[in-house]
Amino acid sequence: xxxxxxxxxxxxxxxxxxxxxxxxxxxxxxxxxxxxxxxxxxxxxxxxxxxxxxxxxxxxxxxxxxxxxxxxxxxxxxxxxxxxxxxxxxxxxxxxxxxxxxxxxxxxxxxxxxxxxxxxxxxxxxxxxxxxxxxxxxxxxxxxxxxxxxxxxxxxxxxxxxxxxxxxxxxxxxxxxxxxxxxxxxxxxxxxxxxxxxxxxxxxxxxxxxxxxxxxxxxxxxxxxxxxxxxxxxxxxxxxxxxxxxxxxxxxxxxxxxxxxxxxxxxxxxxxxxxxxxxxxxxxxxxxxxxxxxxxxxxxxxxxxxxxxxxxxxxxxxxxxxxxxxxxxxxxxxx
Amino acid sequence: xxxxxxxxxxxxxxxxxxxxxxxxxxxxxxxxxxxxxxxxxxxxxxxxxxxxxxxxxxxxxxxxxxxxxxxxxxxxxxxxxxxxxxxxxxxxxxxxxxxxxxxxxxxxxxxxxxxxxxxxxxxxxxxxxxxxxxxxxxxxxxxxxxxxxxxxxxxxxxxxxxxxxxxxxxxxxxxxxxxxxxxxxxxxxxxxxxxxxxxxxxxxxxxxxxxxxxxxxxxxxxxxxxxxxxxxxxxxxx
Amino acid sequence: xxxxxxxxxxxxxxxxxxxxxxxxxxxxxxxxxxxxxxxxxxxxxxxxxxxxxxxxxxxxxxxxxxxxxxxxxxxxxxxxxxxxxxxxxxxxxxxxxxxxxxxxxxxxxxxxxxxxxxxxxxxxxxxxxxxxxxxxxxxxxxxxxxxxxxxxxxxxxxxxxxxxxxxxxxxxxxxxxxxxxxxxxxxxxxxxxxxxxxxxxxxxxxxxxxxxxxxxxxxxxxxxxxxxxxxxxxxxxxxxxxxxxxxxxxxxxxxxxxxxxxxxxxxxxxxxxxxxxxxxxxxxxxxxxxxxxxxxx
Numbered sequence: 001x002x003x004x005x006x007x008x009x010x011x012x013x014x015x016x017x018x019x020x021x022x023x024x025x026x027x028x029x030x031x032x033x034x035x036x037x038x039x040x041x042x043x044x045x046x047x048x049x050x051x052x053x054x055x056x057x058x059x060x061x062x063x064x065x066x067x068x069x070x071x072x073x074x075x076x077x078x079x080x081x082x083x084x085x086x087x088x089x090x091x092x093x094x095x096x097x098x099x100x101x102x103x104x105x106x107x108x109x110x111x112x113x114x115x116x117x118x119x120x121x122x123x124x125x126x127x128x129x130x131x132x133x134x135x136x137x138x139x140x141x142x143x144x145x146x147x148x149x150x151x152x153x154x155x156x157x158x159x160x161x162x163x164x165x166x167x168x169x170x171x172x173x174x175x176x177x178x179x180x181x182x183x184x185x186x187x188x189x190x191x192x193x194x195x196x197x198x199x200x201x202x203x204x205x206x207x208x209x210x211x212x213x214x215x216x217x218x219x220x221x222x223x224x225x226x227x228x229x230x231x232x233x234x235x236x237x238x239x240x241x242x243x244x245x246x247x248x249x250x251x252x253x254x255x256x257x258x259x260x261x262x263x264x265x266x267x268x269x270x271x272x273x274x275x276x277x278x279x280x281x282x283x284x285x286x287x288x289x290x291x292x293x294x295x296x297x298x299x300x301x302x303x304x305x306x307x308x309x310x311x312x313x314x315x316x317x318x319x320x321x322x323x324x325x326x327x328x329x330x331x332x333x334x335x
Numbered sequence: 336x337x338x339x340x341x342x343x344x345x346x347x348x349x350x351x352x353x354x355x356x357x358x359x360x361x362x363x364x365x366x367x368x369x370x371x372x373x374x375x376x377x378x379x380x381x382x383x384x385x386x387x388x389x390x391x392x393x394x395x396x397x398x399x400x401x402x403x404x405x406x407x408x409x410x411x412x413x414x415x416x417x418x419x420x421x422x423x424x425x426x427x428x429x430x431x432x433x434x435x436x437x438x439x440x441x442x443x444x445x446x447x448x449x450x451x452x453x454x455x456x457x458x459x460x461x462x463x464x465x466x467x468x469x470x471x472x473x474x475x476x477x478x479x480x481x482x483x484x485x486x487x488x489x490x491x492x493x494x495x496x497x498x499x500x501x502x503x504x505x506x507x508x509x510x511x512x513x514x515x516x517x518x519x520x521x522x523x524x525x526x527x528x529x530x531x532x533x534x535x536x537x538x539x540x541x542x543x544x545x546x547x548x549x550x551x552x553x554x555x556x557x558x559x560x561x562x563x564x565x566x567x568x569x570x571x572x573x
Numbered sequence: 574x575x576x577x578x579x580x581x582x583x584x585x586x587x588x589x590x591x592x593x594x595x596x597x598x599x600x601x602x603x604x605x606x607x608x609x610x611x612x613x614x615x616x617x618x619x620x621x622x623x624x625x626x627x628x629x630x631x632x633x634x635x636x637x638x639x640x641x642x643x644x645x646x647x648x649x650x651x652x653x654x655x656x657x658x659x660x661x662x663x664x665x666x667x668x669x670x671x672x673x674x675x676x677x678x679x680x681x682x683x684x685x686x687x688x689x690x691x692x693x694x695x696x697x698x699x700x701x702x703x704x705x706x707x708x709x710x711x712x713x714x715x716x717x718x719x720x721x722x723x724x725x726x727x728x729x730x731x732x733x734x735x736x737x738x739x740x741x742x743x744x745x746x747x748x749x750x751x752x753x754x755x756x757x758x759x760x761x762x763x764x765x766x767x768x769x770x771x772x773x774x775x776x777x778x779x780x781x782x783x784x785x786x787x788x789x790x791x792x793x794x795x796x797x798x799x800x801x802x803x804x805x806x807x808x809x810x811x812x813x814x815x816x817x818x819x820x821x822x823x824x825x826x827x828x829x830x831x832x833x834x835x836x837x838x839x840x841x842x843x844x845x846x847x848x849x850x851x852x853x854x855x856x857x858x859x860x861x862x863x864x865x866x867x868x869x870x
Contacts, residue, residue: 153846160839
């Protein structure tokens with residue numbers, strides 16, 4: 001602490017790469033560690049193989065969903081450099097939108113999920129353009145954070161007023177299980193995980209190949225510079241927040257069939273998404289995917305040994321360790 | 336006798352060598368001017384002496400004590416104080432409180448510290464701004480505030496980093512006069528500056544830094560007329 | 574009324590670290606909960622006097638907070654990262670209590686109820702004004718401590734560090750030490766609010782102690798009133814507390830034409846969320862901070 005050169009992880013990785021190509025080594029190392037751990041659990045864990053199989057599969061499926069929620073958070077951080085506290089609440093909002101569309105309008109939930117995408121995009125865009133853009137730009141990071149906190153409280157309690165606290169449910173037409181590697185897999189969960197991968201791929205494609213993606217990456221790297229070459233930074237901010245909301249719209253739509261819908265349903269995802277994006281590196285998209293998988297696996301495999309909330313505790317210990325030892329995360333930019 | 340001695344001071348940032356083997360002795364009550372092209376390592380030198388940075392190798396000896404690697408606050412308390420090229424006032428505080436923060440290092444009692452700070456503020460000519468919020472000061476006022484805060488620590492050695500930068504010529508003269516007074520009041524001064532008129536007017540010896548290492552040190556007139564120094568500056572505005 | 578006092582004490586505590594110290598905490602529930610659980614556990618399991626329990630809780634919170642802050646500062650977590658770390662820290666305590674047998678897991682701890690009122694055991698009939706007086710006393714003490722702190726040498730150094738860390742250090746201020754002092758004081762005051770909470774409600778569970786809402790309750794009054802001012806958190810607590818009481822009344826007995834409000838939950842928080850957003854966007858210095866600035870000009 002004595003040598004205050006006044007840097008923060010935020011500054012060192014101030015402009016984390018949204019996408020980075022050469023991360024093979026980290027990916028390989030992560031996979032190696034994961035394989036070793038899993039092998040350890042199989043061989044020395046003292047648990048029946050069938051249970052471990054089940055835990056692994058559900059961990060991967062859970063991780064896919066986590067990754068999707070985190071994708072939005074990491075995108076917003078990567079470009080706007082703010083932590084969106086309302087990510088979980090926005091997820092709940094999406095799920096209720098799907099709920100409304102499927103119960104009131106009688107739509108197929110997956111079709112409802114597709115319709116939720118433009119709704120949430122508009123919501124995210126309007127929130128950023130109308131409110132958040134007013135508090136961006138000064139050095140204080142607290143004001144945007146507080147506004148998203150306010151939004152989170154507003155959504156949760158607005159939903160509470162509208163729907164009450166009693167759990168609601170969305171019925172999936174594809175409910176049921178299929179058999180995979182000798183374990184039973186809930187079909188809606190499998191769909192959700194696959195959906196997460198598709199959206200992750202699409203998002204990567206948008207960022208890599210489209211003019212909008214180019215502008216977003218430019219703003220993420222250096223907003224002043226981007227403004228100098230004619231990019232409308234505030235518009236990009238709004239678009240990015242909209243895209244971040246799209247991520248939770250898809251996540252919400254895919255998760256609604258297997259989530260007990262209460263206004264606070266998304267809250268735990270805010271926390272988990274924080275953990276995941278810090279783990280993967282705030283602002284890194286592959287980081288969010290890998291981080292999601294890691295957290296999902298830690299949670300399900302950990303629950304073989306620590307029942308109840310114990311495995312979640314493990315996730316937080318992991319989080320603080322990463323924060324202290326490698327605050328830029330697995331895929332964050334190095335100093 | 337020497338009050339500040341640098342022995343083979345080096346500092347690297349990754350592969351970049353910002354300071355290379357700097358060895359200088361500064362005698363007590365001396366006024367040492369330091370010049371050099373941009374990127375020559377002048378500010379880095381100050382940061383390594385004053386503890387904002389830790390040297391990669393070499394030693395800093397101040398007042399017969401090895402202070403290499405000391406934290407910045409410890410160095411400042413020991414009586415080696417620096418100012419910053421970019422002014423760094425505590426914006427939420429009045430001018431008086433800004434300086435009292437420094438006075439408090441030596442004086443516990445709040446009232447005495449404020450009295451002490453008020454004296455220093457008068458000395459640097461900011462008396463009328465005493466109760467103003469420091470953020471409202473004009474540039475020249477902020478420069479004086481930086482000096483006042485440094486002086487309130489009652490330094491033995493003062494490291495001044497471009498005190499005159501950003502001032503118009505008419506504002507410079509009174510500050511130069513103030514620096515002379517401070518020096519004559521018994522403070523050894525190291526003076527990094529681009530304004531050559533000020534450097535020549537104040538310096539007793541002149542050090543030229545070039546690419547992180549001392550190019551030449553000696554009598555100011557001789558130094559500025561030396562061909563190697565002129566060559567180092569070719570392309571610069573001097 | 575007592576609820577407002579608890580809010581206010583917590584906000585005053587939070588404000589020392591986050592307002593004056595510039596270390597924005599999103600996890601003050603951790604320290605509130607430590608205070609609340611210290612009193613509850615020591616009293617119910619060991620019969621320890623709640624006044625001592627409160628002191629113990631304050632000390633424990635100060636120690637825990639200091640260690641945590643030391644780690645954060647040691648690893649240079651700033652800005653969003655610091656906020657996230659504090660947030661996760663509180664969540665960890667939440668999960669920990671839910672899984673610890675001696676803290677009664679998710680059930681929480683009930684305070685043994687006495688037959689008679691007792692100052693010694695800080696327990697009175699639920700409607701007693703004595704709770705009010707104790708709360709008021711604690712609040713006055715907390716405000717007095719924060720006034721004293723702000724004008725003390727360490728307090729001034731803390732503000733200087735918040736304004737410009739590098740300049741402060743170069744003027745001889747030991748940055749880390751003063752930051753830790755600030756954190757310790759802030760955590761201790763917040764823990765006292767927690768201890769008093771337990772005594773007043775005679776119960777604490779993971780949600781009441783370490784829930785995310787608790788951290789929010791510490792932040793919102795201070796932000797609405799004015800971060801980094803003495804009176805801001807108090808004004809904010811009165812606004813937020815008054816608002817939630819008024820709305821609770823409104824929802825219980827809605828006036829004619831507003832019958833649909835009957836029994837509606839969530840309205841109070843929704844309204845103060847809107848208030849929070851409006852204040853942050855339009856009056857970033859808070860109600861008191863803005864008024865003070867206008868008057869100065």
